[in-house]
Amino acid sequence: MKRRYLVLFGIAVFLNLNFNSGHASDSYKLKYKMKKGTTLNYSMDSKMESLQEIMGSEVESTTQSKAKIKITSEGENKDGNLTYLMVYESMLIELFSSMMDSTFKDPEGLIGKRVRKTITPNGDQIESVELDSIKLGLLAHAGGGLVSGREFFPNLPDGELKMGEKVSVTDVDSLDTLGGTTVSKAEMEFTLTGKETKFGYDCLKIDVKGTVTLEGDGTMQGMKFFIEGDGDFQRTLYFAPKEGLLVAADNQTDIEMTVAVTGQMQMTIPITQSQTSNMTLLKWVDSK
Amino acid sequence: MNIAADYLAAEFKRYGLQPLSGSYFQEFNVNRVRLGEENYLKLTETGQPGISFRIKREFMPYGFTANSAAVGGLIFAGYGITAPEFNYDDYQNIDVKDKVVLIFRHEPAEKDSTSVFDGMKSSAHFQLRSKVENAIAHGAAALLVVNDPLNHRSMRPRGFPWPSLYKNIPADAVPLTLSLSEAKKIPVVQVGKKFINQIFGSVDSLKAIQKEIDSSLETKSFEIANFTVNLKTSTKIESETTKNVVALWEGSDPKLKNEAIVIGAHYDHVGINKIDFKPNEDNIFNGADDNASGTVGLLEIAEAFSLAPRTKRSIIFIAFAGEEKGLFGSRVYVERPLWSLTDTKAMFNMDMIGRNDGEKVSIVGYTRSPDLNEINTRENKFVGLTLEYNAEQFFRRSDQYNFARKKIPVLFYHTGEHEDYHKVTDHSDKINEGKIAMISKLLFRTAWQAANTNQTFKYIEQN
Numbered sequence: 001m002k003r004r005y006l007v008l009f010g011i012a013v014f015l016n017l018n019f020n021s022g023h024a025s026d027s028y029k030l031k032y033k034m035k036k037g038t039t040l041n042y043s044m045d046s047k048m049e050s051l052q053e054i055m056g057s058e059v060e061s062t063t064q065s066k067a068k069i070k071i072t073s074e075g076e077n078k079d080g081n082l083t084y085l086m087v088y089e090s091m092l093i094e095l096f097s098s099m100m101d102s103t104f105k106d107p108e109g110l111i112g113k114r115v116r117k118t119i120t121p122n123g124d125q126i127e128s129v130e131l132d133s134i135k136l137g138l139l140a141h142a143g144g145g146l147v148s149g150r151e152f153f154p155n156l157p158d159g160e161l162k163m164g165e166k167v168s169v170t171d172v173d174s175l176d177t178l179g180g181t182t183v184s185k186a187e188m189e190f191t192l193t194g195k196e197t198k199f200g201y202d203c204l205k206i207d208v209k210g211t212v213t214l215e216g217d218g219t220m221q222g223m224k225f226f227i228e229g230d231g232d233f234q235r236t237l238y239f240a241p242k243e244g245l246l247v248a249a250d251n252q253t254d255i256e257m258t259v260a261v262t263g264q265m266q267m268t269i270p271i272t273q274s275q276t277s278n279m280t281l282l283k284w285v286d287s288k
Numbered sequence: 289m290n291i292a293a294d295y296l297a298a299e300f301k302r303y304g305l306q307p308l309s310g311s312y313f314q315e316f317n318v319n320r321v322r323l324g325e326e327n328y329l330k331l332t333e334t335g336q337p338g339i340s341f342r343i344k345r346e347f348m349p350y351g352f353t354a355n356s357a358a359v360g361g362l363i364f365a366g367y368g369i370t371a372p373e374f375n376y377d378d379y380q381n382i383d384v385k386d387k388v389v390l391i392f393r394h395e396p397a398e399k400d401s402t403s404v405f406d407g408m409k410s411s412a413h414f415q416l417r418s419k420v421e422n423a424i425a426h427g428a429a430a431l432l433v434v435n436d437p438l439n440h441r442s443m444r445p446r447g448f449p450w451p452s453l454y455k456n457i458p459a460d461a462v463p464l465t466l467s468l469s470e471a472k473k474i475p476v477v478q479v480g481k482k483f484i485n486q487i488f489g490s491v492d493s494l495k496a497i498q499k500e501i502d503s504s505l506e507t508k509s510f511e512i513a514n515f516t517v518n519l520k521t522s523t524k525i526e527s528e529t530t531k532n533v534v535a536l537w538e539g540s541d542p543k544l545k546n547e548a549i550v551i552g553a554h555y556d557h558v559g560i561n562k563i564d565f566k567p568n569e570d571n572i573f574n575g576a577d578d579n580a581s582g583t584v585g586l587l588e589i590a591e592a593f594s595l596a597p598r599t600k601r602s603i604i605f606i607a608f609a610g611e612e613k614g615l616f617g618s619r620v621y622v623e624r625p626l627w628s629l630t631d632t633k634a635m636f637n638m639d640m641i642g643r644n645d646g647e648k649v650s651i652v653g654y655t656r657s658p659d660l661n662e663i664n665t666r667e668n669k670f671v672g673l674t675l676e677y678n679a680e681q682f683f684r685r686s687d688q689y690n691f692a693r694k695k696i697p698v699l700f701y702h703t704g705e706h707e708d709y710h711k712v713t714d715h716s717d718k719i720n721e722g723k724i725a726m727i728s729k730l731l732f733r734t735a736w737q738a739a740n741t742n743q744t745f746k747y748i749e750q751n
Contacts, residue, residue, distance in 0.1 A: 051440075262460055265612060268448070268457065268463055
């Protein structure tokens with residue numbers, strides 16, 4: 001049978017699957033589901049340690065953040081893609097470094113500002129549009145803590161996931177910012193390792209391991225900058241297949257990158273970043 | 289820069305100021321260091337075939353590595369720190385002469401708020417450069433650096449990101465560096481997991497050693513028997529010469545004239561917009577405020593002193609080069625002073641003194657130099673500026689910082705950043721000349737008082 005028929009067969013099996021039936025094939029086709037009006041409230045706690053070397057001196061900083069984000073579904077469009085609004089309801093970022101300590105609490109330029117995102121049912125981001133202008137100010141330099149939305153809808157493999165088997169996925173993402181574009185390419189491996197009840201939801205426990213590369217450029221204050229880097233990550237996803245949503249996720253990412261500046265001055269800044277984050281679904285209100 | 293330097297020297301001469309050491313110019317070299325062709329790291333265990341490591345993935349030279357090779361036995365020396373103030377010395381009980389030394393980055397008990405190494409803040413021993421100097425002082429032939437795994441997850445050998453090893457980093461992103469002396473250099477590279485696994489079996493074994501050191505603050509240095517390291521790092525240096533402009537107004541008191549007050553301003557800016565060059569548009573960074581304003585102030589103050597009765601102490605006027613590249617000119621001056629730093633009693637710096645509203649100026653360094661600040665506050669009664677004390681975050685951002693590093697009392701005069709900062713729009717028609725005149729007058733009066741006393745001014749060190 002051709003691959004797509006296998007996938008369709010798998011989906012059919014999955015849809016008929018009773019979660020506790022002990023079905024012999026124990027394989028799953030994962031996809032996100034959100035009816036129009038559904039709301040999801042997530043918390044995201046993150047810690048990022050960053051070490052930069054600037055002009056011969058190493059500067060270490062730690063950023064700790066706690067955020068509450070609300071996702072409101074606008075339903076499915078004609079292409080079968082899901083559209084939702086993402087809003088920060090609260091945010092606390094604490095930055096500790098040898099140069100200064102700062103705290104940002106519920107910054108005005110971020111809280112309540114809406115971003116509309118469109119994703120495919122397996123998490124590929126199609127579009128992201130700021131409906132309200134987000135002004136980060138000094139937060140842009142805080143490092144860590146800010147979410148893109150992909151944390152709540154990480155890529156899911158196209159194919160079926162069978163218990164214990166690995167599925168490889170490549171994801172390319174680009175971000176237009178600071179007058180340029182940064183492209184990240186992640187090569188990851190999904191492994192379905194078990195089932196677990198998490199916060200009252202029957203979840204599949206999925207381990208994801210992978211590597212990521214970054215390349216980008218931009219312009220800031222008349223200076224051109226270039227980014228290149230790579231890193232590793234490990235995640236554990238708790239996905240509720242019946243509800244079609246991510247209930248919790250733990251993430252660990254280590255990246256080595258270089259930011260090079262040319263123009264008024266020339267600098268090459270090596271940066272090491274290690275991030276740990278935990279994401280939890282606090283509340284799910286399904287639209288009737 | 290040469291035209292500007294000649295102009296400044298001519299003005300100093302016209303005022304009757306004298307050159308120091310026979311010239312108005314203090315020249316120095318700035319370098320661009322690029323990675324050379326031949327770089328390798330090989331590890332051989334007695335009786336076994338040697339193992340080679342790949343550059344970038346498995347080892348990476350640092351920017352200050354030597355252009356040389358080294359072969360030697362391997363010694364582990366903890367964090368590579370000698371800190372007698374904490375009764376801690378990783379080099380005690382080992383002889384690293386002509387050996388290749390392996391050390392951790394960072395410092396013991398880095399995440400411990402009660403650590404004698406400044407708690408969770410980084411002490412001076414944290415910096416890699418001090419470890420390199422320490423290794424050289426102990427006779428090491430080469431230095432291998434590894435990330436300390438207890439506190440840092442990533443074991444990738446970061447080293448210096450040489451543009452030639454990257455696809456997306458342009459070749460001209462190599463920064464200018466200062467060449468202060470022909471001090472000895474040795475090959476210095478960072479190594480990663482593969483190297484550690486060869487020596488210690490696993491990163492966890494290395495972590496256990498680190499844990500022992502951190503928990504007891506007792507050093508655990510030892511020879512790693514049966515291993516020989518053979519490494520080479522190659523660099524190519526491109527050199528350019530620039531210069532500070534320095535002039536002396538000798539004091540009148542037979543004894544006090546041997547002491548000097550320094551007044552400075554940098555005269556360099558950031559050149560031409562090569563990256564986003566727009567034909568038929570303004571691409572020149574004129575730097576009217578940053579720092580023609582300060583340089584003009586310097587000249588006006590110099591002329592004023594030349595027209596006034598001689599002060600008891602001498603005054604040295606310095607127009608610094610290379611400030612925008614990393615405070616190069618002032619660093620050169622304090623490392624190769626033309627006047628004894630012990631006999632340099634104060635330093636006043638002007639950097640951006642011609643913009644922003646009102647007759648306000650920020651006085652930076654006031655908590656570190658309370659005596660100078662007191663004089664400045666008193667003299668301001670005759671000038672009438674609004675003195676602000678809200679810009680200490682700029683203390684390390686201009687040339688006074690290098691003098692402060694040598695514990696010389698300093699005050700920095702600064703009217704703040706603005707929308708034209710480091711842009712082609714920093715033009716002279718936006719300058720408030722009256723403000724420059726007032727700030728110059730205040731600095732003149734303060735320096736005058738400082739130069740007419742035998743008081744030794746306090747410098748209070750702060751983080």
